[in-house]
Amino acid sequence: MTEKRQLNIEVESMHYQKLLIAIDDDDTISSKRAFNYACTLAKAYQIPLGIVSILETGDLNIYQSLSPNVVEGRREEIAADLDAYVQKAKEFGVEDVTPILNEGNPGHVIVEEVIPSFQPDLVICGSKTKPSKHLIGTHASYLAKYAPCSVTVVR
Amino acid sequence: MTEKRQLNIEVESMHYQKLLIAIDDDDTISSKRAFNYACTLAKAYQIPLGIVSILETGDLNIYQSLSPNVVEGRREEIAADLDAYVQKAKEFGVEDVTPILNEGNPGHVIVEEVIPSFQPDLVICGSKTKPSKHLIGTHASYLAKYAPCSVTVVR
Numbered sequence: 001m002t003e004k005r006q007l008n009i010e011v012e013s014m015h016y017q018k019l020l021i022a023i024d025d026d027d028t029i030s031s032k033r034a035f036n037y038a039c040t041l042a043k044a045y046q047i048p049l050g051i052v053s054i055l056e057t058g059d060l061n062i063y064q065s066l067s068p069n070v071v072e073g074r075r076e077e078i079a080a081d082l083d084a085y086v087q088k089a090k091e092f093g094v095e096d097v098t099p100i101l102n103e104g105n106p107g108h109v110i111v112e113e114v115i116p117s118f119q120p121d122l123v124i125c126g127s128k129t130k131p132s133k134h135l136i137g138t139h140a141s142y143l144a145k146y147a148p149c150s151v152t153v154v155r
Numbered sequence: 156m157t158e159k160r161q162l163n164i165e166v167e168s169m170h171y172q173k174l175l176i177a178i179d180d181d182d183t184i185s186s187k188r189a190f191n192y193a194c195t196l197a198k199a200y201q202i203p204l205g206i207v208s209i210l211e212t213g214d215l216n217i218y219q220s221l222s223p224n225v226v227e228g229r230r231e232e233i234a235a236d237l238d239a240y241v242q243k244a245k246e247f248g249v250e251d252v253t254p255i256l257n258e259g260n261p262g263h264v265i266v267e268e269v270i271p272s273f274q275p276d277l278v279i280c281g282s283k284t285k286p287s288k289h290l291i292g293t294h295a296s297y298l299a300k301y302a303p304c305s306v307t308v309v310r
Contacts, residue, residue, distance in 0.1 A: 009240070011247040014191035036169040085164070092166040144299030144308050152307040153299050 016041070016150065020050040020100075020120035022110055023085055024139065030126030034154035035085065038124045039092045048096040049089060050118045052110060053082045055103035075103070107142030115147060122150045171196070171305065175205040175255075175275035177265060178240060179294065185281030189309035190240065193279045194247045203251040204244060205273045207265060208237045210258035230258070262297030270302060277305045 021038035024031045042049035055078050057071075082099045089097045100118065102109050115123065127140040140153045176193035179186045197204035210233050212226075237254045244252045255273065257264050270278065282295040295308045 009187060009190065009243055011194045011243050012191050013195045014188060015195065032164060033169060035164065036167050039166045040168045040170065088164055088166050141296075141300045144306070145296045148310065150307060150309045151299070152305060154305045155303065 015045055016047065016120075016122040018048050018050075018118075018120045018122075020052060020110075020115065020118055020123045022106065022123060022125040022139070022143070023051060023053045023082070024106070024126055030154050032126075034124050034126040034152075035088075037152070037154055039089050039094055041122075041124075042089070042094040042096075043092060046095065048098065049094050050098045050100050050114075050120060051082060051085050051089065052100040052102065052114050052118075053078050053085075054106040054109050055101070056106060057103050075101075107139045107146070110139075110143060111146045111148075115149060120149055122152060123147050124152045124154060127153045127155050170200055171202065171275075171277040173203050173205075173273075173275045173277075175207060175265075175270065175273055175278045177261065177278060177280040177294070177298070178206060178208045178237070179261070179281055185309050187281075189279050189281040189307075190243075192307070192309055194244050194249055196277075196279075197244070197251075198248040201250065203253065204249050205253045205255055205269075205275060206237060206240050206244065207255040207257065207269050207273075208233050208240075209261040209264050210256070211261060212258050230256075261294045262301070265294075265298060266301045266303075270304060275304055277307065278302050279307045279309060282308045282310050 019038055019042050021035060023035065038049060041047070055071075055075055079101055082101055086097050086099045098118070100114055102114060110123070123143055125140045125143055144151045144153055174193055174197050176190055178190065193204060196202070210226075210230050234256055237256055241252050241254045253273070255269055257269060265278070278298055280295045280298055299306045299308055
């Protein structure tokens with residue numbers, strides 16, 4: 001027979017104060033849901049929302065990475081998309097929106113540079129739709145493991 | 156000059172419909188925050204909350220696992236704690252609370268058995284406070300990687 005144990009817990013309301021949404025242009029389905037979720041939370045609690053997009057320099061092959069035009073073109077594309085995301089968030093009703101553009105390996109850059117600088121207490125990211133043991137949202141997984149704050153991986 | 160690109164996104168409100176909180180008795184700090192967060196969401200949106208606790212059979216060494224008394228004692232302890240969590244959630248204002256008790260490897264059991272059966276669209280779990288590259292919430296990390304639904308790792 002189990003007796004009634006006293007647990008040292010008193011439930012308290014808990015809300016996040018500052019959100020960061022990581023945009024991944026290559027993953028439209030879960031990325032879109034993640035963006036919806038981030039905007040919903042930021043609007044409901046009237047908290048600041050950072051939108052970060054990373055130019056994945058590892059995406060470009062060596063030939064391309066040697067061509068400044070290719071990199072510059074991709075950077076401009078990402079910057080334009082980022083502007084569009086900021087605009088959409090504001091139209092939805094999020095008042096405090098900060099665009100953050102960086103480059104390198106997304107997981108590393110977000111954990112090592114973006115989070116320490118922007119200081120969100122929750123990072124939201126998509127995850128390449130349904131996972132299998134062979135197809136994992138690498139960046140999402142890295143964030144969930146190494147971010148110093150809470151992380152929501154949206155599927 | 157970046158030109159205004161048209162992004163095919165229209166922001167929509169997004170809320171989760173059914174939550175699962177994974178309780179870890181060994182990790183009181185982030186586990187407590189995770190429990191607070193799960194109760195806050197479940198109450199705010201008036202959605203069902205499942206509370207799952209797993210008897211980690213791998214925790215017990217071979218000598219102990221051969222003793223039915225040790226395993227049974229631990230199982231009763233966990234069942235009593237689970238009851239207490241359910242009670243606390245209800246007192247906080249969550250109406251629909253389901254206790255789920257299972258045993259084995261927490262990550263595997265939750266992904267392979269609990270989620271398919273309970274069908275939450277968001278799993279919330281703690282993560283052994285601040286991570287380092289050598290001390291990771293193994294179960295949290297596993298859930299974030301392999302759960303078929305969204306996962307929030309709380310720190």
